[in-house]
Amino acid sequence: MSGLFDAIGPLLFAQDAGGQANTWSTILFFLPLPLLFYFMIYLPQKEQEKKRRTMIEALKKNDRVVTAGGIYGAIVSIDSTTGQVVLRIDDEKGVRMKVDRGSIVRVVESE
Structure with a gap:
């Protein structure tokens, strides 16, 4: 478990673990967030709105x-x-x- 904390700890607590390498690891850590937002929030909401629109049109x-x-x-x-x-x-x-x-x-x- 300490290996996991050693890898994520500097990112979470903004400790300097090596200058330039720390910057790239932070960027790589936050890079998937827009994709996560798109697939977990935007797409289901878009699908739900499409179902609602078809329900209203079919009244x-x-x-x-x-x-x-x-x-x-x-x-x-x-x-x-x-x-x-x-x-x-x-x-x-x-x-x-x-x-x-x-x-x-x-x-x-x-x-």
């Missing part, structure tokens, strides 16, 4: 959805020019509400 009348505010409703109509969606919240009282298309978080599977 149709009578889909049961949940908004970002936690409101459950069924789609009555979709206006693609303005991006507004009319939701039916309560059937008995005839309550309807307009929301932005982007505020729909998920489609609820009907039982």
